Amino acid sequence: xxxxxxxxxxxxxxxxxxxxxxxxxxxxxxxxxxxxxxxxxxxxxxxxxxxxxxxxxxxxxxxxxxxxxxxxxxxxxxxxxxxxxxxxxxxxxxxxxxxxxxxxxxxxxxxxxxxxxxxxxxxxxx
Numbered sequence: 001x002x003x004x005x006x007x008x009x010x011x012x013x014x015x016x017x018x019x020x021x022x023x024x025x026x027x028x029x030x031x032x033x034x035x036x037x038x039x040x041x042x043x044x045x046x047x048x049x050x051x052x053x054x055x056x057x058x059x060x061x062x063x064x065x066x067x068x069x070x071x072x073x074x075x076x077x078x079x080x081x082x083x084x085x086x087x088x089x090x091x092x093x094x095x096x097x098x099x100x101x102x103x104x105x106x107x108x109x110x111x112x113x114x115x116x117x118x119x120x121x122x123x124x125x126x
Contacts, residue, residue, distance in 0.1 A: 031078060031095050031106045032064040033057070033115075041110060045080040045095065057110075069098050082110065082125075091125040 035041050035057035043063055045052040055063045069076040075098040081090040093115045096106055101117075109116045114124040 027068065027104075028066045029069055029076075029096060029104055029106065030064055030066045031108070032062050033080065033095065033108045033110060034062040035059055036109050036111050037084065039084040039086070041082055041084045043080050043082055045078055047076065047078045069096075075099050093123060093126065 031045075033043055033045075036059075038059055040059070041057050043055045043057060045055075045065065047067075050067070052065055057063055065078075067076065067078070076096065077094060077098065078096040079092055079094045081092050083090050093108070095108055095115070096103075103118060105118075107118050109119070111122065114122045116122050
């Protein structure tokens with residue numbers, strides 16, 4: 001009888017562990033980038049695993065993407081490069097870093113000085 005209780009207990013633990021992954025897998029993050037400048041900007045966003053391509057944003061237009069952050073084995077990091085007419089080098093922002101960003105919707109307002117996440121302080125270009 002004791003071995004059945006051990007098997008049952010292991011089975012229940014396994015089910016609880018797997019349900020954690022299923023429910024966490026539904027936690028999507030949305031990153032939205034809004035161009036608040038008077039110039040068109042070209043945005044190129046990437047992570048270690050995904051290249052989201054190039055997108056040109058006119059003034060007051062936005063681009064967004066969604067993803068599931070990693071649950072285990074590392075962290076999710078998305079970064080974007082930005083360029084516009086008159087700028088001679090790519091400028092960068094980390095638009096989502098799982099190590100410190102806790103937003104489900106990360107709204108970035110892009111200006112000449114850098115980006116403002118969810119109406120916080122301006123984060124200067126890298």
